[in-house]
Amino acid sequence: MDRLDVSLGHSIWHSDAIADYGPDVYQGPGPGVIDLIFAQHRHTLHHSHQVTNILIHVDGDKAGRDTRRSALPQSAEDPVRGRLRLLATYRATPRIARLYGSAT
Known part of the structure; x- marks a missing residue:
């Protein structure tokens, strides 16, 4: 997370993985949570x-x-x-x- 390496972040998920962090945070394809987290981190x-x-x-x-x-x-x-x-x-x-x- 700290390196903001999108390729590395996406690589931890298999192609049909689902990430479920709850309805208030994120539910969807695994790599999508990486994109969300990195977008938030770019504001820090x-x-x-x-x-x-x-x-x-x-x-x-x-x-x-x-x-x-x-x-x-x-x-x-x-x-x-x-x-x-x-x-x-x-x-x-x-x-x-x-x-x-x-x-x-």
């Missing part, structure tokens, strides 16, 4: 993300992940509010499935 001066406490559970062709994440974006100077910093922390628990062939 600086941003930093951390992913910690990574737990991965594998059961045959399906897996789950449990991570703790934090983000610290800093906005441009606003004439009324000044410069804003927001610390966002959240838990991510996506479901993952192997779709094609074998993992090697």
